[in-house]
Amino acid sequence: MGSSLKEIAERVGTSTASVSIYLNNRDTKRVSSAMKKKIDVAAKELNYRKNIFASSLSKSESKVIGILIPSNIPLFKNGYTNSLLSGIQSSLALKGYSLLFFPSSASSSKENVQEQLQNSAGCDGYILFSTGFCTMEHILWNIRELENTGKPFVTLNIPRVSKEVNQIIIEDLTSLRSLEYLLDAGHEKILLILGRTNGEHMQFILTEYRKILKQRKIPFDNRRIIYGNYSHKDTFLKVSNFLAVHRDISAICAMSDLMASSSLAAVKATGLTVPGDISIIGRNNSLYSELSDPPLSTLEMKIEDAGRSAADLLFEQITNPATCRKIFISGEIIERQSVNEKS
Amino acid sequence: MGSSLKEIAERVGTSTASVSIYLNNRDTKRVSSAMKKKIDVAAKELNYRKNIFASSLSKSESKVIGILIPSNIPLFKNGYTNSLLSGIQSSLALKGYSLLFFPSSASSSKENVQEQLQNSAGCDGYILFSTGFCTMEHILWNIRELENTGKPFVTLNIPRVSKEVNQIIIEDLTSLRSLEYLLDAGHEKILLILGRTNGEHMQFILTEYRKILKQRKIPFDNRRIIYGNYSHKDTFLKVSNFLAVHRDISAICAMSDLMASSSLAAVKATGLTVPGDISIIGRNNSLYSELSDPPLSTLEMKIEDAGRSAADLLFEQITNPATCRKIFISGEIIERQSVNEKS
DNA sequence: AACTATAGGTTAATCGCTTAACTTATTTGC
DNA sequence: GCAAATAAGTTAAGCGATTAACCTATAGTT
Incomplete structure (x- = not known):
């Protein structure tokens, strides 16, 4: 049963103050060593445990x-x-x-x-x-x-x-550093795999995307953006469908390692090779990227x-x-x- | 700043009791609607928020x-x-x-x-x-x-x-249901990949392992147990080393999907195929097993x-x-x- | 007119712990 | 021998919210 300081104090015949002082600082000099021993015994016998709510309230500090x-x-x-x-x-x-x-x-x-x-x-x-x-x-x-x-x-x-x-x-969170890495490697026709259509983060990323394209004088092509919903199935399906029609891309930039993995599976399923035909980069350096075959390059975000x-x-x-x-x-x-x- | 019930009560000219009663039950009849409005205004102005420590202490219930x-x-x-x-x-x-x-x-x-x-x-x-x-x-x-x-x-x-x-x-947690699945599929020479050498769980599993082998009259072979430490690298290395020497196994039973994935990578690296040459089963139905190539069968534990x-x-x-x-x-x-x- | 409900409160104790301030007895220093 | 220090306490006022018990005025009943 939950016992209180008061019960300990009563049992050993002292005040709650002494018990509290001792239990909060075993080296205190304000409690005699005889009393310390008695308190220890009583605390054990009564199964004393400090009430975090009472203590926090009293101290105005809760940790x-x-x-x-x-x-x-x-x-x-x-x-x-x-x-x-x-x-x-x-x-x-x-x-x-x-x-x-x-x-x-x-x-x-x-x-x-x-x-x-x-x-x-x-x-x-x-x-x-x-x-x-x-x-x-x-x-x-x-x-x-x-x-x-x-x-x-x-x-x-x-x-x-x-x-x-x-x-x-x-x-x-809102950079496209991995895309720039692909661009720097000479890729131009890149499939971008974003998470969801809604949400602020993706808006920031889209803005960044247009900015980068403009800088590099690459035309914006709406068809080269896919929303994978951070889902394996969705991504696999959408990338497969994409590849069935467009084979001219040379790289895929995915906003998560999961979606990169799923893209990899889709690419392999069409008979293309990675990185021979298509390069892929993921994001977050999760185990998915390490375990893939081949292991995926990725943007480690230091989460x-x-x-x-x-x-x-x-x-x-x-x-x-x-x-x-x-x-x-x-x-x-x-x-x-x-x-x-x-x- | 954190305000208290008392401050609200003072500002609207009532007792803390009324304020508490109202804030804990907006439909109460013990506070007039005029007073309710005043309390709402004061609570908003004073940025009142209930102190979880005081409330829990008082109610002897904390949620x-x-x-x-x-x-x-x-x-x-x-x-x-x-x-x-x-x-x-x-x-x-x-x-x-x-x-x-x-x-x-x-x-x-x-x-x-x-x-x-x-x-x-x-x-x-x-x-x-x-x-x-x-x-x-x-x-x-x-x-x-x-x-x-x-x-x-x-x-x-x-x-x-x-x-x-x-x-x-x-x-x-302590079953070898996935091993039995492999045995039922006709495999006999199976490499078992456990987590760590120490820890109680693994002891239970080892005991279970011996029991199953005895039941099926399969000899226990210490060399067919590998400890992968739940680590990709460790597992990959140990399985690779194993396969370099022993090619007679027909299946691998891993105690985690990660280790199953790593085993898969090791098997592929030696030129063998999955499931053609070697069957693999994992445990836990994590995304690793779904994303692998081929996707891995696994024991879903319903965690x-x-x-x-x-x-x-x-x-x-x-x-x-x-x-x-x-x-x-x-x-x-x-x-x-x-x-x-x-x- | 007397009685009961009800609305709309208030009072004060309590939850268990902490701590500043006070007390008393015993040592220690010089 | 006396002041100062120290040891070993105690007292009591909080911390902020809850709630049983009590109170008063008004409305409704018979």
Whole structure:
């Protein structure tokens, strides 16, 4: 049964203060060693465990970080998000912080975060996630709400925000560095495989795409964009259909390793070879790219680093509230065996 | 800034009781509609957010479930654990529960759980994870500690425990159903790829292995067991080395899809074909198996179902403390294109 | 007119832990 | 021998929200 400090104090005949003082600092000189022993015995016998809610309330410090996620689809399913979380957790755990994930039931990203925030005052800080589905308006709204809490927070996974907000900016979230790599290798006719048609991230990427094409004086061709929905089946089908009609491309640039893998399967199924006939590059350096045959070149985005940085920046804020900076995480191309120079 | 009920009450000229009553039940008749409006305005202006620690302490109910993990290696990195967590979270979120992950710094699984439990009284329930590294002794110790808290809990990912403990038993955690599938297909000379040499789970599997061989009157051959460490490189290397010497096997049974994928790569590298020369089966039905060329048959373990069941069972216990049962999750073979009948 | 409901509150104790401030007895220093 | 230091406590006021129990005024009933 859950016992309290009071019960221990009564049993050993002292005040709760002494018990609390001792249990929070075993080296304290304010409790005699005889008393220390008695408290230890009583605590064990009574199965004492500190109530985190009482302690946090009393100290006005909880050592708990709230993770705000603007969606109510099941968590821990997305490899990308998991990497971020892994980075965050590994760094915060070292500093003694717990992570709290709230439920939410709303349908919009704005309301989800609001709902999560509504009942979570008392956390020492927050990390605000975003997804490609959050509109810039919702993101800014959520940031405003967070500012109002007066608590430290860091935003993750969103494009740069001009506000003075602590922010981790994953540069390659909206870059097309892998496309440029293919272009630099001499490819011009490239099939671009994006994630979904909606969502802000893809809009940024499309804008970037047009910019790069213009720079290189390559005409924009709408047919050379496919939306794979981050799904194996969708991508395989759409790429197969594409190749059935257009055989003139020399490379495929996919916005995820999964979609790159699926594209690879589709290319092989048509009898073409990689990288002989078609070069392929993925994104995220997940195991899919390493396990493919041939192993796929990819854009390593350093997601876990981003998570760790977010945690570090949050911690910095907790210890020094004046902290205000943006940390940029930039990735790098991992060269494997799926891209040839185009002569 | 974080405001309190008291500040709202003062601003609108009422008691904290009224404010609390209204905010917890907007339809209450104990607050006039004029007062309701005033409270709404004040709450908005003062950016009121309920303090989860104060509220939980007061109600002796937190709507928080503690997730106990007997290791301090970074979380969210393991696909298997992530599936469990995803199942848990999806079910508990629907019921309004938050998930709390504690930090821990100890070196043994026993101490890790103890440390996490030590400061977490007040949660409404716990889910105890295990890993293949936990010894049965540590597991039982942790269960005893949990029983002492008097709080509902469920154990996950461990072999069946005779104690009267609520438990989700993932049958294929310690089964060799995929091996039997190969045997049934006529294969006899099979290379078994296990995870690590240490850890209880593998011991269970080894025992099972010997049992199955004895039943089928197949001699045990120590050389036909490889430990791939769940690592692509290790597995690839070890399987390559194996094949350089022994070409007489007709099938490979791997305890993870990743290791199955790596084996596939190794087999292909030696010039042999799958499933022509060698059949391969994996475990866990992860995307690796689906994306391989050829797609790998695998043992789907229904991990997410297990997570969901754990959540449901925990919830049942919270609402009815007398609950005591074990739920068995059994998987099924997913047939793809990596296994041939052996004639 | 007397009685009961009901609306619309308020009071104050409580959840379990922490901590500043106070107390008292015993040592230690010089 | 006396002041100062130290050891070993205790007291009591919070932290912020909840809730059982109580209160008063008005409306409705018979």
